[in-house]
Structures are given as C-alpha cells and as structure tokens.
Amino acid sequence: MLKTTVLAAALAVTASAADYRVLAPTAQDNLTVFPIVSDAAHKTDMFLTLDEGIRSGQVVVTEMGNGGLVRPRHRGSALPDPWPERPIPVPPPQSSGAEVNRLMLVNNSDRPLILLAGEIVTGGKQDRIVGRDRIVAPHSEPVDLSVFCVEPHRWVAQSEKFGAAQAMMAQPSVRLRAMAAKDQHQVWDEVARSREAVVAAAPPPAAAALSGTSSYAQTMANNTVAQRVDVVAAPLAQSWDKAMGELRARKAVGAVVAVNGEIVWADIFASPALLEKYWPKLVRSYAADAVSSRGSNKPASEQDAQAFLDNFRAQRQNVESEPAVYRNTEITGDGFDAFVLTSLLPGTDFNLHIAKMKD
Numbered sequence: 001m002l003k004t005t006v007l008a009a010a011l012a013v014t015a016s017a018a019d020y021r022v023l024a025p026t027a028q029d030n031l032t033v034f035p036i037v038s039d040a041a042h043k044t045d046m047f048l049t050l051d052e053g054i055r056s057g058q059v060v061v062t063e064m065g066n067g068g069l070v071r072p073r074h075r076g077s078a079l080p081d082p083w084p085e086r087p088i089p090v091p092p093p094q095s096s097g098a099e100v101n102r103l104m105l106v107n108n109s110d111r112p113l114i115l116l117a118g119e120i121v122t123g124g125k126q127d128r129i130v131g132r133d134r135i136v137a138p139h140s141e142p143v144d145l146s147v148f149c150v151e152p153h154r155w156v157a158q159s160e161k162f163g164a165a166q167a168m169m170a171q172p173s174v175r176l177r178a179m180a181a182k183d184q185h186q187v188w189d190e191v192a193r194s195r196e197a198v199v200a201a202a203p204p205p206a207a208a209a210l211s212g213t214s215s216y217a218q219t220m221a222n223n224t225v226a227q228r229v230d231v232v233a234a235p236l237a238q239s240w241d242k243a244m245g246e247l248r249a250r251k252a253v254g255a256v257v258a259v260n261g262e263i264v265w266a267d268i269f270a271s272p273a274l275l276e277k278y279w280p281k282l283v284r285s286y287a288a289d290a291v292s293s294r295g296s297n298k299p300a301s302e303q304d305a306q307a308f309l310d311n312f313r314a315q316r317q318n319v320e321s322e323p324a325v326y327r328n329t330e331i332t333g334d335g336f337d338a339f340v341l342t343s344l345l346p347g348t349d350f351n352l353h354i355a356k357m358k359d
Helices: 005-018 050-056 170-179 184-200 204-210 216-219 223-249 272-291 302-310
Strands: 002-004 020-024 026-028 029-039 059-065 103-106 113-115 121-123 127-129 134-136 147-149 159-169 252-259 262-269 316-321 326-333 336-343 351-357
Touching: 002 029, 005 223, 020 113, 020 302, 026 113, 029 147, 029 159, 029 223, 029 262, 029 272, 029 302, 050 059, 050 113, 127 170, 134 326, 147 184, 159 216, 159 272, 170 184, 170 272, 170 336, 170 351, 184 204, 184 216, 184 272, 204 223, 216 223, 252 272, 252 302, 262 272, 262 302, 302 351
Parallel strands: none
Antiparallel strands: 002 316, 020 029, 026 029, 029 252, 059 103, 113 134, 121 127, 121 159, 127 147, 252 262, 262 351, 316 326, 326 336, 336 351
8 A cells, every 4th residue: 555645636636626516405303414516427337335245245354364265266357367266365363363453355346346434344253334435446355444343342253244234334423533533442432422322312122222232233223223313314315315316417426414503524426326326324324423413403504515515725635545446535624634535447537435524
C-alpha cells in the first residue's frame, strides 16, 4: 500500500464538489435527508457489492489465523495454470489463533468488488465492520480487510461462515469512529453508547433480551429495535421509492443527512444505480443514528445542507493508493472529515464514493 500526500487529489475533489446540488428534503421525526443530484454520473455496473459477492459465493471471508483461502483457477484466463484450485497461503498471524481486527477476503469474481466503511460482516468469533472504503480487483490474492470489532465481549465462534448483514450498515456515529478516529476503543465506546440508548428506550422484555448480547448487529436486528428504526426509516424509504423515477431522471447520487436539525453526514456515489443498491442499508443506518440520539425535531435547511456539501477545503490530506485499482483520499478540513474513493481501473478514473462527516 502506497501512502503519500497529494495536493492534486484534494483539488480534484474540491472541483467536483461544484457538480453536486441538494434538493428539498424528506423528514421523519428527528431525521432529515436531502437528496443530492449531479449531472456527472458514471457507468458503474461493472462493480460488485459485498452483499452480492457473499450471496453468490464469489467473495470469501475468513478470520486471520484460521488457515488458507482457496481461490479457484480463473478459467477465462489465457495464462496456463497447472495448479487448479490450489490453496493460497495467508500470512501467519502475529499471535496464535484468529485476531480481533483482521479478516482476510478473496474476490473470486470477474468483477471489481466495492467495500464501504461501516458494512457489517457477521460470523466467526466476533462481528466486525469494514474500516475503510476500498476496491478489490477481480480474482484477487487474499487481502486484509482492516476491520473494527463491534461485538466487544465475545471471542467464541458462533459460525465459521461469514456473511454481510443484510439491509444493515453501521450508523454514521459508529462509522465516524472507524473512519476518522481509526480507534478500536472509540468504536467500542460508540457501539456501547448506541446500544444503551436503544435498550433504555425498549420495553422491559426486549431490554432484558438485549442485555444478554454485546453484538451491535444483533441489537439492531432485534424485532423491537428494528421496529423503532423502521418507524423513522420506512416513511423515508417509501418517500424515496415514490420519487425514485424523478430522482433517477435528475441523477440522484447521494444524500446529506441531518439529525436533530444538525447536518452530520453525506454519502455520494458515482451513479444513481449505485446509490439505489446501497440505499436500503444507508437509510436504516441514518434512522438508527436518529433513534439513538433523540432530540429536537427541528429540520435543517437546504442552505445548510448545500453549504456542507460545497466545503471541501483541506487543512490536511492523505492518500492511500493501490496502483491501477483505487485511490482513497482523506481530507480533513474545518469541522469535517471526508473520504473519497476513486477508481483507477481501466476506463474509470472517477470518484466512486464520497463519505463526508462532521467531526
């Protein structure tokens, strides 16, 4: 992984910010969501999501220290391969057994895989979330996912099979700790705060059931908690579904999010099609943040949302790059952090996902 600071990367992001415009919001309780539209949409159907990859069996995840991964021979390759279905060695762990913040992934598909920070990976000895945005090339060697644990009190395997939590992504407050702070203890602290907030508001039977698990994923999937999240998320999802024809025509590519009248987050994608794939997970994650931080129902203004979207002035920046695959630019500005995932694959060279957060 090449790490460097490149001014040109941030300047390109600043220039592209002018392409994004917010529309009138949809609000429910203390959550307000502003659609983002852009004239600069790109073709993204070549990319595979984590949900799609795991569901098809083409993406395989295992805990570091649990042996090798097996990558099938790429039968479409013109290169000879005398070792069909050979084991691919995984680097040895630093200590015996699986490790908290290390999962290994191999992409056996013909398509590049998108990983977004905050996607929940369940299974093994703990639930984890992906720690940063990246692209994994087709038919990849095993890669270290650089995850964060979101289940601090379990280290016993409940299932050796890993999966992506369907229709779930960590809420913005948890994603912030993983992406900007990059600190496991801060992630645990935020998970605990969020769990305590939803458990405290749950009726006694549900609260008693939730007290028996430290799992963020299980807490959010609990029927009572899921129903509370749906009270906020479902009307927003339905509103977007009804308006999706118009939003697609206007090239909706993301959303600015406000909780308790305060702008806190933005997700922007390279195309409306990519936004639609992630939208069911994203809207529930925004709603989870609203449910776990109950406050004023005061809506934010379009002017506030547009101002948040326009400001990418960098005070500090860092770039991580895998040549010819992707570049991830971290931009730190006055009161915000932003992460820009740029595809460098042949025929692309565009921003695939931007996550911007109030710090």
